[in-house]
Amino acid sequence: MLVAPDKTKLYPNENIRTVCYIKNLPRKLNVEIGDYTYYSDNKNSPENFYERIQHHYEFLEDKLIIGKFCAIAEGVTFIMNGANHRMDGVTTYPFNIFGGGWEKVAPAVEQLPFKGDTVIGNDVWIGQNVTIMPGVKVGDGAIIAANTTITKNVEPYAIVGGNPAGLIKKRFSDEMIELLLKLQWWNWDEQEIFDKLEILVSTNDIVTIRKLLENEK
Structure with a gap:
């Protein structure tokens, strides 16, 4: 008896070719994707x-890390650290990338704003056309409304929306969230x-959740 779809397939349901398991795409450096x-x-x-x-x-070595069982809708955009411009001078204009002599002011990596890895937890639902900026951490069980930045x-199990995102509500009580994270x-x-x-x-x-936890011990 089958107990789960084949997590090694690109399309878990061959009749729905608009959905794929991201982990089964060709690997990309500095991107880590969880099962399902x-x-x-x-x-x-x-x-x-x-x-x-x-x-x-x-060369910036920042990672995009996405956990297991996340649902990501079309139009999502992950902005990584390479989008950042140097901000400690009079101008933020990136002269160096255009050459023609301007490359003399190419900044060292440590002079660029660096927010670290972008990390999406497990069981996160990301709605359509969401933009996620560099270095953001999204907790397990969170829901991000469509068109949110x-x-x-x-926080884990938070529902957020808007531009910039604000808390709409928590999905569960603090006690319940603590149990689910365990x-x-x-x-x-x-x-x-x-x-x-x-x-x-x-x-x-x-x-019920408390009983599940007790049975896991």
Whole structure:
């Protein structure tokens, strides 16, 4: 009996070619994707996901890290550190990239603003046309509303929206969030996820989650 779709396939459902598991695209340096995380694109092929990662230059060594079981809608854009301009002078204009003698003011890497890695947690839902700025950390279980611009970290199980993003509400109570972060269901094996699918998709009862945690010990 099958207990999960084949996580090694590019298209988990051959009848839905607008959705692909990103991890199964050709590997890209400094991009790490978790199992079952998908990109959906109804306008273009989802295989073009890497085009959504912009200004990502190898010499800067910043990473885009996305966890397991994330749902990423079309039009999302990840802006990486290569988009940053030097800001400590009179002008931010990047003279050096155009050559013609201007390359004499090419900045050293350490002179450029660097925000670090961009990290998306597990079980994160990112809506259409979201923009995520460099160095942002998005916590497990968060939801990002369509057309949102993320400029700062998002707490686990928060729902955020707007430009710039603001907190709309928390998905659960603080106690429930603490339990879910301990549960880490996304690290279960396929059989355990299959056996508890009904709980995962329809339960927000804190007593049930507490019992699950106790059984995991």
